[in-house]
Amino acid sequence: MAEVSILPAEVLLSKRVQEMVLKGEEPPPPYVCRDGDAVHEVAAPFSMIPTIDLSLCALSTPGMEQEEELQKLKSALCSWGCFQAVGHGISSTFAKFQGNTSNSPWKRRRSKRKELKISKAMELTLYLKKVNSWIGLIGSSLKYTQKIEEILNYGQKNQNLSGAFMLPIGILEQYSIKMKKVTELTSKAMAKSLNIEENCFLTQFGERAQHKARFNYYSRCQRPDLVLGLKAHSDVSGFTIILMDEEGLQVLKDEQWFTVPKITEALLVLMGDQMEIMTNGIFKSPVHRVVTSSERERISIAVFYSPEANKEIGPEDGLINEETPRLFKNVKGYADIYQG
Numbered sequence: 001m002a003e004v005s006i007l008p009a010e011v012l013l014s015k016r017v018q019e020m021v022l023k024g025e026e027p028p029p030p031y032v033c034r035d036g037d038a039v040h041e042v043a044a045p046f047s048m049i050p051t052i053d054l055s056l057c058a059l060s061t062p063g064m065e066q067e068e069e070l071q072k073l074k075s076a077l078c079s080w081g082c083f084q085a086v087g088h089g090i091s092s093t094f095a096k097f098q099g100n101t102s103n104s105p106w107k108r109r110r111s112k113r114k115e116l117k118i119s120k121a122m123e124l125t126l127y128l129k130k131v132n133s134w135i136g137l138i139g140s141s142l143k144y145t146q147k148i149e150e151i152l153n154y155g156q157k158n159q160n161l162s163g164a165f166m167l168p169i170g171i172l173e174q175y176s177i178k179m180k181k182v183t184e185l186t187s188k189a190m191a192k193s194l195n196i197e198e199n200c201f202l203t204q205f206g207e208r209a210q211h212k213a214r215f216n217y218y219s220r221c222q223r224p225d226l227v228l229g230l231k232a233h234s235d236v237s238g239f240t241i242i243l244m245d246e247e248g249l250q251v252l253k254d255e256q257w258f259t260v261p262k263i264t265e266a267l268l269v270l271m272g273d274q275m276e277i278m279t280n281g282i283f284k285s286p287v288h289r290v291v292t293s294s295e296r297e298r299i300s301i302a303v304f305y306s307p308e309a310n311k312e313i314g315p316e317d318g319l320i321n322e323e324t325p326r327l328f329k330n331v332k333g334y335a336d337i338y339q340g
């Protein structure tokens, strides 16, 4: 396996964020990535990110209500590059994942006793030491967060799911299946909103489109004015579906950071660069970041939906015309090329 980090994992992991928080240590310089004053300069008002009912968009008998919802979807993705999805077909069973319900496996572990939480973090560290694919504290993008990634495969038993000991495999598998439905619903709704063939994006993603789940854990932080949970970036995916237990995610629009409100039962759908390409720049892949909090830790599950490996993607023909000429070349392996 190629060497990925500059410092040995042991050194990096000895500075684990939970440890720093528990010891009440100030974050060391590598974690400082924002100006202490900036938090006062940049407004982060409660955002106006639209909420879209995906079930309405999916109705087979079109009508006024559906047309309005599709227009709302299009406008959300042209301006914000994201929307809050409801009507996504994930029953309240999966509200379990929402951190603020007492059933959440993570919340249960987190809230019961401090020792339990620490021991879980320790387990996590041991696990992370084993997997070289972990991208939390490596390379140049040192982050105040801990991550695990899983490739979610459908119809292929026991592939790559075994590492996610934090969640029972059964739940993870179920979650994968649900996520596949949401990506289908969303892909179709987006095509309909642009008046192009409903399956065109699904065709570009391909039958073996990838769903990669990333589990983000953001510790509390003594200095939220200096430290970000995740630095500003755009996603290299097609699009990303995010479930969060607390606020903290911010989206950049008109040079201002807007906090994404946490709406129970909603999933945040956020465009990635590859949807921006496929829509010939009509939908925006927004720059986003995660801020830290001195009071609350935060957990999110991000599912990155990307075209199958080695599949060439490009702007949809139906979106290229004299008024809106082609903005992007076709591209293959975008995520491999641009992954930060």
Ligand SMILES: O=C(O)CCC(=O)C(=O)O
Residues within 6 Å of the ligand: 214, 216, 230, 235, 242, 244, 249, 288, 290, 299, 300, 302
């Ligand atoms: O934690 C979040 O809400 C967002 C995570 C994110 O942007 C990412 O993992 O790329």
Ligand SMILES: [Fe+2]
Residues within 6 Å of the ligand: 233, 234, 235, 288
């Ligand atoms: Fe992201």
